[in-house]
Amino acid sequence: MLQKSSEKPLIVELMDISKQNEAILKFFISGIGKKVFNIANSSAEVEAYIIDYDFPGAQAHWDELYSNSGIPRIILSTNDPKEDRSVWVSKPLSSKNLIAAAISIKELQKKSPQLKKTQEVNDDAEELMPEKPQAIPSNLNRKRIASSFNKTPFKNNKLLPPLVSSTKQESHISAKENPQHVTTEAIKHEKKTQHIEQKKNTEKKPKTQEEIEAAKIQREKRWVELCGDRDDTSTSEIPRFTQENYFISKLIGGARLAKQSQQTVEVKSTPHSVFILPNEHLIFTEFSVNDDEFIKFSRTEVTSGEMSLHILSSIEAGKLELKMSESPEHIHNLESFIWTNSLLTSQGRLPTTLDLDKKTALKYWPSFARIEAFPYSMRIAALWHHSPDTLLEMSTKLGIPQRYVFAFYNGADALDLIERDPKKVKQQMKAKPKNNGGGLISRLFKRLLKGGGAS
Amino acid sequence: MSVVNRKIIFTGPVGSGKTTAIVSISDIAPVTTDQSASDMTKKRKSDTTVAMDYGVINVSENERVHLYGTPGQERFDFMWNILTKGGIGLILLMDNTRQDPYQDLKFYTGAFKEFIDEQQMVVGITRMDLQRTPNIDDYRKWLDELGYSAPVFEIDARSRKDVSVLIQGLLLSLDPGVS
Numbered sequence: 337m338l339q340k341s342s343e344k345p346l347i348v349e350l351m352d353i354s355k356q357n358e359a360i361l362k363f364f365i366s367g368i369g370k371k372v373f374n375i376a377n378s379s380a381e382v383e384a385y386i387i388d389y390d391f392p393g394a395q396a397h398w399d400e401l402y403s404n405s406g407i408p409r410i411i412l413s414t415n416d417p418k419e420d421r422s423v424w425v426s427k428p429l430s431s432k433n434l435i436a437a438a439i440s441i442k443e444l445q446k447k448s449p450q451l452k453k454t455q456e457v458n459d460d461a462e463e464l465m466p467e468k469p470q471a472i473p474s475n476l477n478r479k480r481i482a483s484s485f486n487k488t489p490f491k492n493n494k495l496l497p498p499l500v501s502s503t504k505q506e507s508h509i510s511a512k513e514n515p516q517h518v519t520t521e522a523i524k525h526e527k528k529t530q531h532i533e534q535k536k537n538t539e540k541k542p543k544t545q546e547e548i549e550a551a552k553i554q555r556e557k558r559w560v561e562l563c564g565d566r567d568d569t570s571t572s573e574i575p576r577f578t579q580e581n582y583f584i585s586k587l588i589g590g591a592r593l594a595k596q597s598q599q600t601v602e603v604k605s606t607p608h609s610v611f612i613l614p615n616e617h618l619i620f621t622e623f624s625v626n627d628d629e630f631i632k633f634s635r636t637e638v639t640s641g642e643m644s645l646h647i648l649s650s651i652e653a654g655k656l657e658l659k660m661s662e663s664p665e666h667i668h669n670l671e672s673f674i675w676t677n678s679l680l681t682s683q684g685r686l687p688t689t690l691d692l693d694k695k696t697a698l699k700y701w702p703s704f705a706r707i708e709a710f711p712y713s714m715r716i717a718a719l720w721h722h723s724p725d726t727l728l729e730m731s732t733k734l735g736i737p738q739r740y741v742f743a744f745y746n747g748a749d750a751l752d753l754i755e756r757d758p759k760k761v762k763q764q765m766k767a768k769p770k771n772n773g774g775g776l777i778s779r780l781f782k783r784l785l786k787g788g789g790a791s
Numbered sequence: 792m793s794v795v796n797r798k799i800i801f802t803g804p805v806g807s808g809k810t811t812a813i814v815s816i817s818d819i820a821p822v823t824t825d826q827s828a829s830d831m832t833k834k835r836k837s838d839t840t841v842a843m844d845y846g847v848i849n850v851s852e853n854e855r856v857h858l859y860g861t862p863g864q865e866r867f868d869f870m871w872n873i874l875t876k877g878g879i880g881l882i883l884l885m886d887n888t889r890q891d892p893y894q895d896l897k898f899y900t901g902a903f904k905e906f907i908d909e910q911q912m913v914v915g916i917t918r919m920d921l922q923r924t925p926n927i928d929d930y931r932k933w934l935d936e937l938g939y940s941a942p943v944f945e946i947d948a949r950s951r952k953d954v955s956v957l958i959q960g961l962l963l964s965l966d967p968g969v970s
Contacts, residue, residue, distance in 0.1 A: 595928075616923035704959075704960060714960065776856070779850045784962075
């Protein structure tokens with residue numbers, strides 16, 4: 337497959353390739369591909385171009401400025417553009433395919449010597465040719481240019497990666513896509529680093545010792561609200577609760593109905609209703625999960641007929657959408673809302689229906705960056721997902737208070753993340769942990785915990 | 792005293808937040824290809840520019856975890872093989888605003904299959920504030936279909952806390968007993 341030693345490398349110029357990919361290709365050319373490719377020092381030397389057709393505007397650029405050059409191309413793209421005087425290398429790129437492409441171009445040149453002649457003519461006429469635009473200094477400008485290209489029909493428009501790809505954006509959450517927005521996006525992109533810095537600043541921990549103490553007390557108070565504060569006890573004395581007597585039961589029922597019907601469902605309740613949007617995975621309600629009102633509401637037993645479920649009509653859904661755009665502060669993440677409500681309700685108790693001797697498994701991890709974490713919650717998830725077990729066994733294995741395992745169980749149960757089918761539970765048992773990092777993994781974990789996060 | 796070096800690989804489509812995530816969590820000012828490449832002359836350079844985003848977490852005086860972001864838009868297999876060698880795990884970032892996130896997921900899990908099988912993966916969904924669908928349940932279902940079992944978190948790549956949670960998820964997946 338490799339080129340014969342007697343043959344010279346193909347002298348190429350890279351065009352319309354993102355900076356990163358350009359760097360990779362140059363890395364390749366200076367290493368594995370050095371006997372096959374050489375990068376031109378001047379345009380006069382160029383025997384072939386390597387062009388990325390998936391790069392915004394690449395094809396138009398070629399058509400406009402280079403189509404008459406007669407110099408063959410190696411086209412990198414996901415789909416075959418079926419262009420003359422070119423060799424297509426499909427993505428994902430491989431060194432093998434690139435080397436094969438170089439050989440094909442060499443063969444093409446041998447078969448069609450006019451290719452080279454044309455090049456010579458073009459070299460003579462170089463001054464008359466429009467100058468190749470200078471490499472655009474930043475991705476931002478590329479994006480701006482690409483956005484303007486996108487306004488005109490493209491021969492191969494499908495290949496262009498979307499700049500702001502979705503046309504399904506939620507009007508109540510973000511600005512609708514339009515050319516101006518695309519530019520705005522590009523500017524946003526440029527300012528990303530600045531944003532990150534700002535974000536980092538806002539995430540900084542309180543500086544004074546007093547603030548640290550206050551934050552700690554606040555956090556511990558919240559953990560008690562979520563997980564209770566009971567000490568470990570014998571199986572028979574573990575406090576139980578009947579989920580059906582609380583709002584959480586209606587909420588879970590509403591989420592299930594919304595998912596099945598793919599419609600927005602309202603859990604009608606007083607003082608506030610809760611709207612469940614299944615596709616968007618959102619909740620809209622005037623409740624705030626941190627308010628005492630909500631905690632009280634979650635823990636108050638409901639009477640029959642006090643709450644009901646209602647599928648919204650299209651008119652009602654439209655009105656809700658308007659309301660959501662007016663009051664985005666009342667929008668909650670669905671998973672997070674159900675999780676918190678479940679924990680606030682149970683407060684470390686277990687459902688009366690739960691068989692404590694039965695092994696279960698965690699089917700899926702909850703979305704930890706969005707739910708309210710509490711001590712050991714991520715460790716519970718990891719262990720339960722990896723090694724299905726009973727709740728008490730998990731508490732023992734991890735050496736942690738039962739209440740945290742119970743709280744996690746309730747949250748996971750409300751989110752339907754638990755596997756109960758004994759066959760599947762058994763299947764989920766994994767062979768052994770893959771840790772090959774030794775103590776480093778443990779130390780890295782501790783290091784990350786110091787910097788905040790779940791647990 | 793010798794220095795222990797380990798790697799975590801960040802991958803995903805262009806715009807999924809790899810660079811941002813590394814910037815968020817790295818202890819050093821991250822090296823990005825864009826920056827280096829802009830200095831590139833047209834002439835060939837034998838010791839070429841870094842072709843990926845790079846950051847570091849200093850765990851202790853003699854232990855470092857290197858963070859590498861794969862070039863997003865393109866898929867250059869030999870590069871990925873080099874990158875993943877010696878890696879402890881993969882963080883796959885998915886941009887929820889892209890046209891076909893399922894295809895992206897399929898592509899990247901397929902491309903890194905060997906590495907995922909040997910190590911572990913965690914999936915972070917970004918830009919969900921701009922595009923809510925597909926939702927997190929869809930990703931879980933897709934991973935099931937593709938035969939992978941991995942934590943899936945909705946994240947904001949600009950948030951150090953969110954990126955930290957991703958890495959914690961990865962570490963705990965590798966070793967649930969880690970403490």
